[in-house]
Amino acid sequence: MEKVEVKISPSKESKYPIFIGENILNDAYSYINKYTSANKFLIVTNETVFPLYGDKLKSDKSEILILPDGEIYKNMEILGRIIDKALSMKLERKDALIALGGGVIGDITGFAASIYQRGIDFIQIPTTLLAQVDSSVGGKVAVNHVMGKNMIGSFYQPKLVLSDLSLLKTLPERQFKTGLSEVLKYAFIEKSCLAEYDYNFYAFLNDNVDEILNKNTELLKKLVKISCELKSSVVNKDEKEKGLRAILNFGHTYAHAIEKLTKYEKYTHGEAVSMGMKLIFNLSYSLNVISKEYYDSALNLLKKYGLMTEYDDKFDKEEFYNAMSLDKKVSGGQINFVLPIRNGEVEIRNNIDKKYVTQGI
Numbered sequence: 079m080e081k082v083e084v085k086i087s088p089s090k091e092s093k094y095p096i097f098i099g100e101n102i103l104n105d106a107y108s109y110i111n112k113y114t115s116a117n118k119f120l121i122v123t124n125e126t127v128f129p130l131y132g133d134k135l136k137s138d139k140s141e142i143l144i145l146p147d148g149e150i151y152k153n154m155e156i157l158g159r160i161i162d163k164a165l166s167m168k169l170e171r172k173d174a175l176i177a178l179g180g181g182v183i184g185d186i187t188g189f190a191a192s193i194y195q196r197g198i199d200f201i202q203i204p205t206t207l208l209a210q211v212d213s214s215v216g217g218k219v220a221v222n223h224v225m226g227k228n229m230i231g232s233f234y235q236p237k238l239v240l241s242d243l244s245l246l247k248t249l250p251e252r253q254f255k256t257g258l259s260e261v262l263k264y265a266f267i268e269k270s271c272l273a274e275y276d277y278n279f280y281a282f283l284n285d286n287v288d289e290i291l292n293k294n295t296e297l298l299k300k301l302v303k304i305s306c307e308l309k310s311s312v313v314n315k316d317e318k319e320k321g322l323r324a325i326l327n328f329g330h331t332y333a334h335a336i337e338k339l340t341k342y343e344k345y346t347h348g349e350a351v352s353m354g355m356k357l358i359f360n361l362s363y364s365l366n367v368i369s370k371e372y373y374d375s376a377l378n379l380l381k382k383y384g385l386m387t388e389y390d391d392k393f394d395k396e397e398f399y400n401a402m403s404l405d406k407k408v409s410g411g412q413i414n415f416v417l418p419i420r421n422g423e424v425e426i427r428n429n430i431d432k433k434y435v436t437q438g439i
């Protein structure tokens with residue numbers, strides 16, 4: 079069992095653990111009861127995850143709400159269903175919500191917890207690799223609006239995160255790769271995360287491709303732990319994304335435009351992020367910021383993991399640029415780019431000529 083502690087600035091007194099191991103779900107309440115004093119729990123999950131793992135969380139103190147599966151259900155109407163259920167159960171301030179699912183369930187449940195009776199405890203039980211390495215950590219919770227993704231939300235940290243690697247066994251291959259895309263992201267930004275240790279995550283990922291693709295549990299445990307430590311180091315310094323936290327959006331400015339222009343249906347978030355990371359490496363290389371050696375090595379790492387870096391869509395450059403300009407990462411009308419500058423290091427720049435930005439589209 080591994081444990082990562084997420085400490086939130088400025089008080090650092092606000093902290094919560096992430097437990098990472100196998101078969102944690104069999105014993106979930108022994109962890110949960112240590113970190114909340116809830117009398118009742120509402121477990122929020124979806125129609126895919128419930129038949130696989132729902133039974134493991136059943137208890138006489140809990141009820142389950144099963145939502146439809148999909149990003150399109152991360153919306154205000156479905157959020158209302160969670161609130162309705164919490165009210166009908168008469169959940170009180172000291173009670174808690176439990177999110178059992180991928181990033182969609184984690185984001186909507188966390189947001190519901192942040193507004194129900196002005197905020198009640200919530201617990202993240204991430205069931206996808208993406209959720210274990212990224213979305214369950216750091217407190218970004220939200221639902222989508224028809225005019226934009228994650229447009230309604232808050233920063234609201236969970237009381238604890240239980241990352242059970244055994245749950246990844248049933249994850250479809252496409253979703254596993256989606257998570258790996260966010261994992262590689264950490265390798266490209268690791269030095270800028272200002273973590274306590276130098277993990278040399280890039281070398282770890284480069285040296286263990288086959289074992290990781292074969293889901294070797296010990297390596298997955300290490301991979302999830304390092305990813306959480308890197309993210310936690312960033313969140314500790316900048317919870318509300320005033321500056322540093324933006325580096326976690328490496329590749330995402332391009333990715334969000336790709337997702338928006340393909341109506342969030344054609345590609346998973348991680349697939350768009352892989353494409354976005356390739357485009358940002360292209361941009362950096364064409365601006366003579368990174369060496370040919372690093373450029374080739376980074377693209378090769380994406381390729382070795384079989385991540386989707388190419389698309390067959392013919393995007394209109396103007397439309398693409400406009401889609402990037404509408405992203406939340408824009409400030410004062412300037413698009414912020416998290417540009418790779420050296421192995422594992424990135425820099426935020428916002429004065430890049432449109433001609434360079436769209437040349438590879």
Ligand code: NAD
Binds near residue numbers: 185206215217250
């Ligand atoms: P997801 O939640 O849609 O899950 C992907 C699919 O896998 C779904 O069909 C789900 O039902 C299924 N699934 C989940 N666990 C399974 C399991 N163990 N076995 C079999 N099937 C399983 O997608 P995701 O990639 O986990 O999350 C994407 C969401 O996360 C997006 O809404 C994105 O905006 C959000 N996100 C949030 C943050 C954050 O910091 N809050 C960061 C990154 C992404």
Ligand code: GLY
Binds near residue numbers: 212213216323326327
């Ligand atoms: N996934 C980006 C963030 O948590 O800030």
